[in-house]
Amino acid sequence: MAERGDADVTRAALLRSARIRFALYPYADVTLRDIAADIGVSAALVIKYFGCKDDLLREVVAFDDIFQRFLAGPLEGLGEHLVRSLLEHTAAPDAVDPFVASVLVAVGKQGPDWARDELVRRFVDVLADRLTGSDTRLRAELVCGYLVGVSAMRRVVEAEPLASTAPDELSARVGPVLQALIDG
Amino acid sequence: MAERGDADVTRAALLRSARIRFALYPYADVTLRDIAADIGVSAALVIKYFGCKDDLLREVVAFDDIFQRFLAGPLEGLGEHLVRSLLEHTAAPDAVDPFVASVLVAVGKQGPDWARDELVRRFVDVLADRLTGSDTRLRAELVCGYLVGVSAMRRVVEAEPLASTAPDELSARVGPVLQALIDG
Numbered sequence: 333m334a335e336r337g338d339a340d341v342t343r344a345a346l347l348r349s350a351r352i353r354f355a356l357y358p359y360a361d362v363t364l365r366d367i368a369a370d371i372g373v374s375a376a377l378v379i380k381y382f383g384c385k386d387d388l389l390r391e392v393v394a395f396d397d398i399f400q401r402f403l404a405g406p407l408e409g410l411g412e413h414l415v416r417s418l419l420e421h422t423a424a425p426d427a428v429d430p431f432v433a434s435v436l437v438a439v440g441k442q443g444p445d446w447a448r449d450e451l452v453r454r455f456v457d458v459l460a461d462r463l464t465g466s467d468t469r470l471r472a473e474l475v476c477g478y479l480v481g482v483s484a485m486r487r488v489v490e491a492e493p494l495a496s497t498a499p500d501e502l503s504a505r506v507g508p509v510l511q512a513l514i515d516g
Numbered sequence: 517m518a519e520r521g522d523a524d525v526t527r528a529a530l531l532r533s534a535r536i537r538f539a540l541y542p543y544a545d546v547t548l549r550d551i552a553a554d555i556g557v558s559a560a561l562v563i564k565y566f567g568c569k570d571d572l573l574r575e576v577v578a579f580d581d582i583f584q585r586f587l588a589g590p591l592e593g594l595g596e597h598l599v600r601s602l603l604e605h606t607a608a609p610d611a612v613d614p615f616v617a618s619v620l621v622a623v624g625k626q627g628p629d630w631a632r633d634e635l636v637r638r639f640v641d642v643l644a645d646r647l648t649g650s651d652t653r654l655r656a657e658l659v660c661g662y663l664v665g666v667s668a669m670r671r672v673v674e675a676e677p678l679a680s681t682a683p684d685e686l687s688a689r690v691g692p693v694l695q696a697l698i699d700g
Contacts, residue, residue: 356542356624438672439620440540452675473669473678474689481665485657488622491636494657505658509693 343381345371347391351428354392358442393437393447395430399455411511415503418479431483465516475513482506527565529555531575535612538576542626577621577631579614583639595695599687602663615667649700659697666690
């Protein structure tokens, strides 16, 4: 049992280090050796837990379950549900913002193509498929864009009062805008 | 005249290299030597043109004039003016998106504090000062956030059809949302 716990801790620490390095450096400059060194283990251990660098990046941008939760429920009220889910998800200590993290791997086109497309495939495409009316894909992209932007201002720029505005107030403001895009 | 032209070309090329490196790497990892090497000149030349690394970053995030142009004109219609100005500005070849570039220097809190605050000081504060009603600053931050997000989806994720949607159509969609935030 103790060993299992240690392995979990190590795995989580490696994933945290990987997230930071993939966010801050071009893909080609990120090494398993550096990620391992960040927490004082060997590159071999990273490979044991995650496989190759590509596999590790796959875990870093694996927001499929999270996006599915964000996009769950009826179209009616989905705008507010989206903001609320995002705010709840990112309220946890050490939580990763899936929108910011997804965009960062696309900066400078440095990462592999599949990683750059994850946000579109896992969020935009899924939402667009559910929308009716005209320009469904464009509208889904704008919904995604607004969430990306609000997240960037809160989590990267850390602009106040936005960064500490209560979920109720923020979803009351942002939700209707998203809903208008969802309704078309 | 020829020499002046050459100097301008060199200066522009150095600035382009600096923008890329400051966007892709943490501030501490960017060196004048690397920026110079990108275009085959010496670090001394970078210093001659721009001064120290901090001075160079100052030029990289110097969007004051651009933001002033974006924010020019009456509050009535400012939402559409903002989108249109941004789309016009970024339509030029090699144009830098001021929203994306400003957010990128804030990633990971790696840059100097003043650089991380430029977007807030030069855009959010200026807009917030002009708004009336309640929550002026929060509303200005959400305007900024939406522009950040639309830019990120267009320029970083390169999501289609958003990335190639015509300015008229995109400003007709995004403008009213911004205007609603501006009107309060």
